[in-house]
Amino acid sequence: VILETRDALDGQLTPDSRSADAGSVNLNVVHPLTGPVYVNGAEPGDLLEVKILEVEPASWGFTCQIPGFGFLRDVFSEPFLVRWRIADGFADSPDLPRVRIKGAPFPGTIGLAPSRGLMETIGKREKELLDRGGFVLPPEPADAIPGGAIGGEALRTVPPRETAGNVDIKQLCAGTTMLIPVYAQGALFSVGDAHFAQGDGEICGTAIEMQSVFHAQFFVRKGEASRRGQNDVAYYRDTYVQAPEIAVPRRFYATTGTSIEKGGLNQSENATLAARNAMLNMIDHLTERGYSRQQAYAICSVAVDLKISELVDVPNFVVSAVLPLDIFV
Structure with a gap:
């Protein structure tokens, strides 16, 4: 199948938009999806195998900060917009000087319909x-x-669920195969919300958002979801998501966070707090490189990967925020 997809905000932002425009977008239209596609032979209890063949990017994209939305919404209350030029496998922007992001396009929202x-x-x-x-x-x-x-x-469509949906998994690019449990007759596949690039976490609420053309093949694995007891999406691939030096950056700077509030209160086994602290520390680091805090927040959303470093050394979990240094030119 080949499906054209619209961006997550359904065209409300354009290359001529400004940061103030991000503060007035209508979030009720998130996400416009292409579908549903009825898959012949797919029934509840099956697995739908979705082999992603290609995600063709548009020539421009955007990253925006919307008041009241995003992982650090209590810290960043003002709208902000980055307009990206996309060409030759990279994205750059006059709104983020000296930054060049290698693309690995993927659909942020992809999945099936639930049963009634x-x-x-x-x-x-x-x-x-x-x-x-x-x-x-x-x-x-x-x-x-x-x-x-x-x-x-x-x-x-904002939260992901058993049938996948808005999973925002950046490894779901060309070459990856998804296994999604079928709950409704015909599976009813939909896709949209394409991203040119994203950091693991997508912390400001948007990646490099864009329109796309999505190519995939469907295969039905009869009864496999029931046989396995599989209630959530799985995915796999046999090749690198990107070249190894991009997928695992050869040069990086990482900050960490633990389950301790800035005021000193120790929380118990709180991975969300650890991730928050790691990202706030990364934003501090990026300001030392000359970026504003809103620019730094955007860089974190499109390029910084959150990684759980440990979940066993109670009461403090550790989360790392990894910044690939090769994005700076």
């Missing part, structure tokens, strides 16, 4: 989480496609 029963189960558990004070986006019919009664009960 699974949709109701997900809706119930997310409503319970919302009632407990969790950050959940409930169903919203405004700007939904389709809208009306369906939009009023349908699931939002």
